[in-house]
Amino acid sequence: MPEPRRRRLEMRDVVHVYEGKTATRALDGVSLDVHDNEFLAIVGPVGSGKTTLVRIVAGFLRPTSGVVLCDGAPVTGPGPERGYVFQEEAIFPWMSVRDNLGFGLLAKGVVASEREKIVAELVRLIGLEGYEGAYPKELSGGMSKMVEVARVLATDPAILLLDEPFGLLDAQTRSKMQDQLSLLWEEKRKTVILVTHDVEEAIYLADRVVVFTPRPGRIKVEVTVDLPRPRSLETRFSPAFLALKRSIWKEIGRA
Amino acid sequence: MRLDDAARPPKARRVWLGLASVVALVAAYTLLSNAYRVVDPSLLPDPLRGLLRPQILPPTQRIVDAFVQLVGAGAPLAGGADLHPGDHIGGLVEQRVTLQGSLLVSTYRVLIGLAVGGSLGILAGLLMGWSRAVDEYVHPIYILFRSVPPLALITYVMLWLGHGTAHLLIPIIYAVFATVVIPTYHGVRDVADVYVKAARALGAGGRLLLSRVMLPAASPFVLAGLRYALVIAWMTTVGVEMLMGDDGVGYLLIGGGLWSSRLEVAGDPAVIVVGIVGLALVGYAMDVGVRVAGDRLTQWVKR
Amino acid sequence: MNGLWRRRLWRALLSLGVLAVLYGIASQIGSALLPRRIWMVAHYIEDVELLPPYASLLEEAVFLVKSGILPRSILVSTARVLEGLALGAAVGVPLGLSMARVARLEWLLDPWVTFFRFTPALALLPLYALWFGLGELSKILLIATAVAVVTLLGAYQGVRDVPRVYLEAAKSLGASDGLILRKIVWPAALPQILSSVRIALGLAWVTVVVAELIKATMPSLGYLLALAGAYPRVSTIAVGIVTIGVLVLACDAAALGLYAMATRWMKRSPADA
Numbered sequence: 004m005p006e007p008r009r010r011r012l013e014m015r016d017v018v019h020v021y022e023g024k025t026a027t028r029a030l031d032g033v034s035l036d037v038h039d040n041e042f043l044a045i046v047g048p049v050g051s052g053k054t055t056l057v058r059i060v061a062g063f064l065r066p067t068s069g070v071v072l073c074d075g076a077p078v079t080g081p082g083p084e085r086g087y088v089f090q091e092e093a094i095f096p097w098m099s100v101r102d103n104l105g106f107g108l109l110a111k112g113v114v115a116s117e118r119e120k121i122v123a124e125l126v127r128l129i130g131l132e133g134y135e136g137a138y139p140k141e142l143s144g145g146m147s148k149m150v151e152v153a154r155v156l157a158t159d160p161a162i163l164l165l166d167e168p169f170g171l172l173d174a175q176t177r178s179k180m181q182d183q184l185s186l187l188w189e190e191k192r193k194t195v196i197l198v199t200h201d202v203e204e205a206i207y208l209a210d211r212v213v214v215f216t217p218r219p220g221r222i223k224v225e226v227t228v229d230l231p232r233p234r235s236l237e238t239r240f241s242p243a244f245l246a247l248k249r250s251i252w253k254e255i256g257r258a
Numbered sequence: 259m260r261l262d263d264a265a266r267p268p269k270a271r272r273v274w275l276g277l278a279s280v281v282a283l284v285a286a287y288t289l290l291s292n293a294y295r296v297v298d299p300s301l302l303p304d305p306l307r308g309l310l311r312p313q314i315l316p317p318t319q320r321i322v323d324a325f326v327q328l329v330g331a332g333a334p335l336a337g338g339a340d341l342h343p344g345d346h347i348g349g350l351v352e353q354r355v356t357l358q359g360s361l362l363v364s365t366y367r368v369l370i371g372l373a374v375g376g377s378l379g380i381l382a383g384l385l386m387g388w389s390r391a392v393d394e395y396v397h398p399i400y401i402l403f404r405s406v407p408p409l410a411l412i413t414y415v416m417l418w419l420g421h422g423t424a425h426l427l428i429p430i431i432y433a434v435f436a437t438v439v440i441p442t443y444h445g446v447r448d449v450a451d452v453y454v455k456a457a458r459a460l461g462a463g464g465r466l467l468l469s470r471v472m473l474p475a476a477s478p479f480v481l482a483g484l485r486y487a488l489v490i491a492w493m494t495t496v497g498v499e500m501l502m503g504d505d506g507v508g509y510l511l512i513g514g515g516l517w518s519s520r521l522e523v524a525g526d527p528a529v530i531v532v533g534i535v536g537l538a539l540v541g542y543a544m545d546v547g548v549r550v551a552g553d554r555l556t557q558w559v560k561r
Numbered sequence: 562m563n564g565l566w567r568r569r570l571w572r573a574l575l576s577l578g579v580l581a582v583l584y585g586i587a588s589q590i591g592s593a594l595l596p597r598r599i600w601m602v603a604h605y606i607e608d609v610e611l612l613p614p615y616a617s618l619l620e621e622a623v624f625l626v627k628s629g630i631l632p633r634s635i636l637v638s639t640a641r642v643l644e645g646l647a648l649g650a651a652v653g654v655p656l657g658l659s660m661a662r663v664a665r666l667e668w669l670l671d672p673w674v675t676f677f678r679f680t681p682a683l684a685l686l687p688l689y690a691l692w693f694g695l696g697e698l699s700k701i702l703l704i705a706t707a708v709a710v711v712t713l714l715g716a717y718q719g720v721r722d723v724p725r726v727y728l729e730a731a732k733s734l735g736a737s738d739g740l741i742l743r744k745i746v747w748p749a750a751l752p753q754i755l756s757s758v759r760i761a762l763g764l765a766w767v768t769v770v771v772a773e774l775i776k777a778t779m780p781s782l783g784y785l786l787a788l789a790g791a792y793p794r795v796s797t798i799a800v801g802i803v804t805i806g807v808l809v810l811a812c813d814a815a816a817l818g819l820y821a822m823a824t825r826w827m828k829r830s831p832a833d834a
Contacts, residue, residue: 083735413790541679
């Protein structure tokens with residue numbers, strides 16, 4: 004790991020209050036740095052504001068106060084340099100797999116021939132050869148999630164924001180997706196923020212895990228995961244892994 | 259559509275903007291419809307020459323006068339006969355036709371249509387949704403009948419029933435019936451079905467199943483169907499009254515049956531506008547009524 | 562699946578066949594029992610067949626087709642419906658789309674949309690006749706008004722119902738507003754727009770039957786019905802009604818086909834009828 008590492012993303016005292024009949028304080032002064040090529044996971048119970056935070060980083064929400072800097076520039080809105088994968092199904096059902104994967108490139112104005120090349124590469128990467136022309140309704144939940152991840156990677160974003168991407172999948176598919184994501188990350192080494200309520204998923208994938216408190220969300224503790232890579236099924240049962248899992252669960256339980 | 263919900267401006271501005279657009283358009287119309295006082299219309303170029311006449315675009319104050327007359331609150335309209343050769347208003351006042359009376363008659367027809375056509379339609383929808391056999395035998399016949407515009411039936415109905423009350427009501431009932439069947443059917447077949455199966459597994463059957471499970475589960479769809487049927491019922495009511503009515507708003511608008519007067523329309527535009535505004539208001543009020551009552555009946559629905 | 566459809570078809574044919582036979586029997590009984598002289602408001606009319614037997618219906622249909630009255634009426638009325646539909650949708654759909662996208666426009670137009678929503682289009686007929694004359698223009702504008710209101714609401718609701726996640730996904734992939742409109746909003750709203758067009762088409766046929774009574778001239782289904790009703794000749798009325806019914810059915814089937822084609826990407830719920 005190269006030291007000192009460059010800061011990709013800086014969050015300074017981010018506060019978010021949802022207006023409404025009763026104002027809800029979702030985030031209460033979160034400061035967090037994410038380094039280049041780092042895989043950061045945020046875990047916390049429902050309502051701890053972890054999704055709110057990545058939505059602010061993505062530019063979908065504006066913080067009530069505080070600031071988010073991406074490569075030194077303040078975030079003012081969504082953009083392709085911060086790729087976002089949603090918890091819900093966000094694959095465009097009226098587009099073929101090919102058009103879904105190429106959408107970001109189309110938006111960027113990449114010419115058709117170049118687009119085709121990149122899309123073909125992505126299709127190979129996620130192992131969906133033969134499904135290029137298929138509509139998403141023909142894909143399984145795991146497959147269409149993988150298309151969403153690849154769709155975001157197409158434009159080569161600096162940061163990947165994953166908001167409980169596998170939250171709606173069954174346990175087996177989930178663990179398969181985690182392996183696939185892990186491999187993908189080994190290959191691309193993007194800066195990633197993963198939001199999840201699954202502690203095991205966080206440890207398995209991340210270099211560092213940040214635990215949030217229940218509402219209003221604050222950083223409770225940071226845990227560095229120095230498990231060797233590439234990780235595999237064996238990793239999940241290694242004593243180091245289990246020790247990390249135990250300590251994080253303790254932190255959550257002490258809320 | 260808004261990405262950022264917090265950026266949504268307050269509701270008050272919405273009301274103001276809506277109000278402003280109504281006031282602005284009414285003001286613009288008032289200016290336009292009174293232009294003939296300033297400019298001699300015969301000097302204008304062709305499409306304007308025809309339009310900018312009080313007989314065609316009634317000035318706003320004349321519409322207000324017509325309203326007052328038709329509510330029966332004013333003295334006879336000065337110059338009514340001058341402005342409109344047929345003296346539509348005079349004729350109506352003489353026959354003691356009032357706006358509220360006409361609206362009441364039409365509302366009554368709409369309500370009968372909803373009550374009779376609605377119950378028959380809900381019943382048919384329930385049966386078709388409930389039993390696959392009924393569905394498979396009856397659905398084709400339903401589609402056949404649904405395809406006939408109700409207003410096309412009116413002369414034939416009149417031959418059977420004579421020129422009375424019923425021949426106006428039949429097309430309205432028919433229209434409501436045809437509208438309500440499908441939403442009820444979908445409500446029962448596609449939505450209530452899961453709950454019906456669950457209730458059966460719990461040992462429910464017969465009347466209990468029908469009244470406590472199937473009807474409530476289908477009711478949001480039935481209510482949506484009734485709301486749409488309300489619009490259709492008004493459309494059909496105005497249609498039959500225009501064609502053959504002796505009373506009601508459709509009659510008020512035309513001033514004599516479209517059918518019997520050999521299809522020459524000679525209504526006074528001021529009367530027509532008053533009638534249309536009355537229709538819109540009553541239609542809106544009834545829709546609000548159905549919606550509020552429906553929301554109460556289906557409080558358990560997540561909104 | 563195949564057997565299921567075969568049974569459906571079989572039952573449909575059976576019930577329609579039974580209906581046809583029952584009518585045949587009723588018309589035979591009717592010609593013996595039903596009155597042929599009917600009192601109509603001010604006078605008697607003679608030789609009425611309240612339930613015309615198939616023979617008279619066929620004879621009438623052959624006459625109407627051979628004389629060219631029916632084919633020409635079909636062409637004229639269908640053309641009016643389609644012109645009104647095209648014009649109304651061309652106004653209603655873009656307006657509905659922009660109202661859903663631009664809040665200010667929505668607030669400005671909202672009272673007027675509500676007004677037209679609860680004004681039966683037929684009530685505008687006398688006003689249109691006065692403003693736009695007794696010719697073709699008022700008829701088509703009347704149909705167009707009915708269509709515009711329905712398609713406006715369909716397009717508006719269609720856009721409002723586009724799941725937010727698609728818009729956000731497109732935005733974060735760097736799509737411009739134009740691209741979002743073309744590639745996200747439009748295809749996502751299209752099913753609802755087409756559903757509203759289907760409803761509007763039915764409404765257009767209801768409207769044309771009455772609109773064709775303004776200064777009615779012969780080749781038109783509305784006037785054919787009116788004329789047949791004035792005489793009255795039941796067999797002509799019946800042929801007219803059946804013709805309109807078949808046309809409405811055909812239009813509906815076409816609209817449904819278009820809908821199915823445009824929504825091939827959707828996950829299907831159990832067959833819609």
